[in-house]
Amino acid sequence: MEHQRDQPVTLLDVRDLQVEFHTRDGVAKAVNGVNYCVDPGETLAVLGESGSGKSVTAQAIMGILDSPPGRITGGEVLFRGEDLLTMGAETRRRIRGAKMSMVFQDALSALNPVMSVGAQLAEMFEVHEGMTRKDSRAKAVQLMDRVRIPAAKDRVGDYPHQFSGGMRQRIMIAMALALEPDLVIADEPTTALDVTVQAQVMDLLAELQREYNMGLILITHDLGVVADVADKIAVMYAGRIVETAPVHDLYAAPAHPYTRGLLDSIPRLDQKGRQLYAIKGLPPDLTAIPPGCPFSPRCPRAQDICRTDRPPLFAVSHGRASACHFWKETLDER
Ligand SMILES: Nc1ncnc2c1ncn2[C@@H]1O[C@H](COP(=O)(O)OP(=O)(O)OP(=O)(O)O)[C@@H](O)[C@H]1O
Ligand code: SF4
């Protein structure tokens, strides 16, 4: 096997992932064949309206899907070439603890309210790395320093509610990065924060990601945030990837009408006073996704074929694909 050592294996390769929820109203098809991949040191931003399946995809990758009612009905989640969905529970738990971790939107509910933040951080090192209590406490302070909690040494015994929202989010980032994972999934990590604090926390996350050379999946509604930190973007709609592209290509010219709609609805400083565009209508009911292109009822470009034939992901260029019958026309429109 010696000769294979240098062969690059993608860090995370999600293939044709499918997730359903069995609800009283029927079967909600929340994830319908998602494909994306992340390399070490790379940031993939996942965008899309509320309910498009961003979080459910992340939960399926992490193995924390609410199940039941949720169920993975197809696909693969390859982590360094091995399928997380078929490996033994014990192996998977070990990978989840040390090699991949998650940052959530709401630190207050993700952290343990009755344990000091220092003890929560220290516990990670005790459990996963067998450190002594004293060493693990020292590591906890180091880590709090690293995420720039002022006076970390004095605050190591404080409880989560004693910190501001921004500081709590830094602590959650510290927890997620404590064991230097290969992959971090951050699900709306700054949504609950003030705008100025949002930028600081995002900068910190980006800085640590570079330092540790981690793969990062950044789930967000906010196209503004993405431009600065992501390498590539996957746009989701009704549980599918509708466009995936290197970040600059996508901003320069979207190849899917839904992406165009998202871009046109960002406020821009250079176009003050101009009426902000909003995509009309609502995403489909996931228990009854329409045939053809799921975006067709809302799409300004829809033709007859869109209502009958589901567009596959067409290759647009290297690293770029669009699930639109009229991707060429959309690209040329700019
Ligand atoms: N616990 C659950 N029980 C039933 N259905 C669920 C559950 N969690 C998610 N779903 C279904 O999956 C769909 C996708 O949810 P998901 O949380 O992935 O959306 P999202 O893209 O993360 O949205 P948001 O931007 O609001 O976080 C939901 O619209 C819902 O139909
Ligand atoms: S396939 Fe048709 S309906 Fe769907 S996004 Fe493209 S043009 Fe619009």
Ligand SMILES: [Mg+2]
């Ligand atoms: Mg979500």
